[in-house]
Amino acid sequence: MRVKAIVKTQRQPGAEFTGFELPEMGPNDVLVKVAACAICGTDVHIYEWNDWAARTFEKSYGPLPRIMGHEFSGEIVETGKNVTKVKVGDRIAAETHIPCGSCFLCRTGKQYNCQNIKRFRTGVFAGYAVIPEFSAEIIPENVTYHTASLFEPFGVAVHAVSYVRMVGDTVTVIGAGPIGLFVAHLAKTMGAAKVFITDISDYRLGLAKKVGADAAINVRNADPVAVVKDATQGLGSGIVIETSGNAKAVKQAFEILRKNGSLCMVGLPPEPVVLDAGADIVWKAAVVYGIHGRDTFTTWEIAKNLVSSGRVNLEPFITHKFPFQDYKTGFDLAIAGEAGKVLLLPE
Ligand SMILES: [Zn+2]
Ligand SMILES: [Zn+2]
Incomplete structure (x- = not known):
């Protein structure tokens, strides 16, 4: 499936908003129509292509070209044949650390700190995203997509x-x-x-x-x-x-x-x-x-309860929203520190 996406194409500062082929869906994957994305500090490093990004990005995330981004929310529009946890129409946010399930840490209740942690096969700053069903986390009905796109960093x-x-x-x-x-x-x-x-x-x-x-x-x-x-x-x-x-x-x-x-x-x-x-x-x-990531899925339950109960309101943390094509402005604000969370939105 070809999507419009914000893609890291070069080992140098910047990114491109361009057409990109999504990876094939596997039997345990879901296809999500992306509703809202948030820029993370790591996205800023990758965008700027600093020393950290040059040293570690391709090693831990995968080779360029690669769609940027991992914090997002959206609606499930297709499910792989083995998927049982979620269904078409579910509104979700996503856990971004994917554990192996079999290492010492996974077997002893610390899957969030898995020794073989994996990431999405490609990023989510796109019209659609393919992620494993493991990562899909159903969001409460009274939580908006914009707010839900912050669940991943809020969980930290x-x-x-x-x-x-x-x-x-x-x-x-x-x-x-x-x-x-x-x-x-x-x-x-x-x-x-x-x-x-x-x-x-x-x-x-x-x-x-x-x-x-x-x-x-x-x-x-x-x-x-x-x-x-x-x-x-x-x-x-x-x-x-x-x-x-x-x-x-x-x-x-x-x-x-x-x-x-x-x-x-x-x-x-x-x-x-x-x-x-x-x-x-x-x-x-x-x-x-x-602290590294979220204690899956204890943290998700706490975060969802805090937000859906109104105990925590995440809206004030969203200071800027831009359509995908204005991604440069969004990244510039995040780099300058003149923003809280910056959302990028598909059309
Ligand atoms: Zn993040
Ligand atoms: Zn593991």
């Missing part, structure tokens, strides 16, 4: 906050990109006493205040370690969630952390991080944990 934030007790505590979110913004909102929803958030973009910090952060710190003008310590009688923050992936910010995250606090790492530093392990971890008796 839901997963990140699921191992800590936020009620009545101080929470610091490092980085006000989409995941950081989701975390700040969830922290407030979960009863955090005070939520600090840091970034270098005033636009994103403004958005953070709108979605629930109490104190927004622009690290270009202020030292976040001093600000949080001053506001907590020198104690530091009980919970710190690092979403920036900036090496210097990661070090600061450890310094902001209170003794016996929990520090969650979500951002991916492109270079090694230097810590003072004694002061930053050992003497603090710190709990440090990493």
Whole structure:
């Protein structure tokens, strides 16, 4: 099937909006008419073709040319002959990490962290997408397609906050990109006493205040370690969630952390991080944990319940919507940090 799609064609910055042949449907696949797509941080790296993209994209996703994108929602219009989990007409969003089902981690209940994780055979920034039925996740009736396209990244934030007790505590979110913004909102929803958030973009910090952060710190003008310590009688923050992936910010995250606090790492530093392990971890008796993707499918159930119950409203996180053909404008905004989530929509 030939579709109009945003395709990464060259190992250089940019992409093309062009015709592209979808892969053949297998017996366990479903064909989805795409309703809404969202730009992820990884899409930005791939679009810019930075070092990370050059090193890892083709290895973990597949060779170019390849349709871009993985965050989306849509309607199932065809099912492979072995498909039983979903049917034609179902409205879905998609889990993007596909586990093997047989490795040590899959067999011990950690399929989200499978040793042989696979991705969609091609991307989803297209009129139609072919994905395995495993990935198709039916969305609640009262959730719009636009909102549902955010479930995948929102799930990362839901997963990140699921191992800590936020009620009545101080929470610091490092980085006000989409995941950081989701975390700040969830922290407030979960009863955090005070939520600090840091970034270098005033636009994103403004958005953070709108979605629930109490104190927004622009690290270009202020030292976040001093600000949080001053506001907590020198104690530091009980919970710190690092979403920036900036090496210097990661070090600061450890310094902001209170003794016996929990520090969650979500951002991916492109270079090694230097810590003072004694002061930053050992003497603090710190709990440090990493988060990768969503805890399938526990996270999906929690995320869907939060949104369909109205406890969480994802609409304010969508700051821009563009038709596919204006993808360049969308990517430019995401690169500049002048956006929350940017949606790309088929005609
Ligand atoms: Zn993503
Ligand atoms: Zn596995």
